[in-house]
Amino acid sequence: MTSLGTETSDALQVLHRVFGYDSFRGGQQEIIEHVVGGGDALVLMPTGGGKSLCYQIPALVREGVGVVVSPLIALMQDQVDALRALGVRAGFLNSTQDFEQRRQVESDFLSGELDLLYLAPERLTVESTVRLLERGKISLFAIDEAHCVSQWGHDFRPDYLALSGLHERWPEVPRIALTATATEATHAEIATRLNLGDARHFVASFDRPNIQYRIVGKNEPKRQLLDLLRTEHAGDAGIVYCLSRNSVEKTAEFLTQNGITAVPYHAGLDTRTRATNQARFLREEGLVVVATIAFGMGIDKPDVRFVAHLDLPKSVEGYYQETGRAGRDGLPSTAWLAYGLQDVVQQRKMIDTSEGDAAHRRRLGTHLDAMLALCETVECRRVQLLNYFGQQGTPCGNCDTCLTPPESWDGTVPAQKLLSAVYRLQHERRQKFGAGQVIDILLGKTTPKVTQHSHDSLSVFGIGTELRDTEWRGVVRQLLAQGLLSVEGDYGTLVLTDASAEVLGRQREVRLRREPERVARAAKPRRAAEAVDMPAEAAPVFERLRAWRAATAKEQGVPPYVVFHDKTLRQIATEAPSTLAELGTISGVGENKLAKYGQPILDTLAG
Structure with a gap:
């Protein structure tokens, strides 16, 4: 085995000669030296942090071929093209190839004519692929997007579970598993399921200082998105995430009609259309893709200048992973989310009707609570994000809450009024209604629905005129976010929770977030320290x-x-x-x- 000094000099030489960089970033060097020396590694590093170099360089330094397990067949061609452009001998085996193409790659592998071989995880469940690998010389196994092994994650891939057997068949070959997002629970799950209990763990900072995080209240969200793109991201490439296929289609059509080149991407489109739209996004400059979360994993495009969400993500992990697709090149980028009361109602309803046992629903509820806390915080968004991943941060000065600080106010009395209205409906009238009807009662509006149900005779009718309709909707949203109110049924009717009694009984203060009356347009994202300032x-x-x-x-x-x-x-x-x-x-x-x-x-x- 080579000495540590030789490993370092060999790795640095490859970094400079092949990739054109003079020095490693963050913890790259320590990880690379460990794997070159034959050690197993589990690497948690943010998107854009340089994860791929952590296995590509050891594969070039060590004897043999580096086998990379990558979940997305559609991206393998581009990953291999990028390496070949650097002079690296790379190939892949997947279902898009004909017999002759596969035979050529297999021949190159056996004769030592490859440095890196990319495989989808399902290929390793095919006996012929395993026999092929046993006949060649393997320098390492790299398991990319390792969070796919987490059964409670939205990117779960059953074939990843079989990768735990790699160590049994090739005990002398080092393994490196990599992911861009993992809470401590997911981190532990990856280690267990991939049989990496004895591996060295490397956890980089999850901070992406070049991304400006902004969360706005929904008010015609498609128009808000269009304003963002026209004023700050004209001609930029970006991704817009929506929850439903229908919303994806309508948003892509809306942007196109308003002069923004946009294409849809979701699981309901045929394979050819999805592949074409993904290829266009990777190869054209300035294209916007509107997608469900089915899009984006493994995307290597470095110049995505914005990621926008028109619906509330289900978890902070999902949000972090999706926003992380912006600004992989280190240049200033925007993560923008429009969020409203209906998002909270819809997500709570989806959890209540989801498949799985009570423990699973509780887990989904915990994920949503953390996402709502990020949306409602009056503190720095970046600090809140880092705290979620168990890391410390200081106010960044480059997110919306830092640039335009919202106020925190004592909302105990409005909360008591609203909860009291829900109580009166539920217990005096044996009725349940959605937020709109409850707010109309508090504002003293004599609408046909109010009159029909004689709600103008309730003691709470008209007791909430100190707040506007939009402000009351904010109160409802935040009470839902804090678990002081709940929704049920297909119509999202409001019901009390166990914690509501503490507020009604004056045993608990309720702090709420108030948006500034006129939110100044957030400053243009500041240039990251490592970005090149261009005269x-x-x-x-x-x-x-x-x-x-x-x-x-x-x-x-x-x-x-x-x-x-x-x-x-x-x-x-x-x-x-x-x-x-x-x-x-x-x-x-x-x-x-x-x-x-x-x-x-x-x-x-x-x-």
Whole structure:
């Protein structure tokens, strides 16, 4: 076995020669040295933190082929194309290939002509694949998106459970499991299910300082989204998440009608349409994809400038993972969520009617409570997010609650009035109604429905005129979020909870969040420290380089980022190298790319 010093120098040499970087980021070096030395590792690192290098470099340093288990067949081609552009000998085996293509890859694997081989997890349940691997020399197993092994996660893949047997068949081959999101419970579940109890665990900071987190109250959410895209993200690539397929279709159509190039993505579309829309998103610049959570896992596109949610995510883990698809290149990006009372009602109803036992529903309820706490906090969003993952943070100055601090106010009396109205309906009239009717009663509105049910004779009729309709809806939403009120049935009728009695009995104070009267537009996301600040005179040069990149990518049939990331082009435009040697010092320009693209870039700069 090589010494630690040799492992470090070999890994650094590969980092510079192949990938064009001078130094490792975060905990990459420690992880790479551990795996190169033959150790097992479980790595929790945020999207954009450089996870792939943690197995790609050890695979290039160690003898043999690195076998990468990746859950998304549709992305393997692009992952392999990106590596080949760097001069890495990469291949994949999946169901999209014909017999001849598979035979060629198998031959390359057996003859040692590959550095990395990508497989879907289901391939490892096929005996012929296992026999093939036993005939070759394997340097390591990398299990990407390892949270897919968690049976209570929304990305659960049953085939991942079989990966626990890798160590039994290949006890001498190191394994590295990687994920971009995991609470302590999921972290423990991954270790158990993948038989990684003795592995070394590496947990990086989950902070993504280049992402600006913003959560707004719903008020015509599609219009709010359109305003965001027009004013802050014109021409940018981004992802919009919706809960239902119908909402996905309508939102994509709405954006397209309003001049935003957008395509839908959900499980109800045929396979060809989904594949086409995903390929367009990866290969075109400035495209918006509107999707259910079925979209995005494993997406390597570095220049996603925003992720928007038009419906409340079911958990903080899901929200973090989805927003993490923005700004993988470290440049400023936005995570924007529109959230309202109906979201809370709908999510609570979905939990009550979900399959599974009471413990499962309790778990879903706990996930939702944490998501609601993030939405309703008056503290820094980033601090709240990091706390959820068991990490400490300090106020970031770059989320909406830091930029435009909301007020916290004593909502005990309004809460008592609202809960009292629900109590009167439920116990005096044996009736249950949704939020709208209860609020009309508090405001003293003589609507046909109020008159029909004689609700104007209730003692609580008209006792809530100190707040506006929208403010009362905020009170209902926050009482639901705090578990002081609940919903039931298909119509989302309001009912009291055990905790309601504490408020009605004046034993508990209720603190509520009040949005500023006029919310100032959040500042443009600040530039991340590692992003390249580009002087004004470099902007036209950057656009020329982007045009060259687009033409080159189209000619080669690969996404533009496979040629070069925006970040690298920005640095080239700023430093304006005039020789190949100078160009070779730019971050992200490795030997292979310098040889392949060096002269065309210098020609573009000269033009």
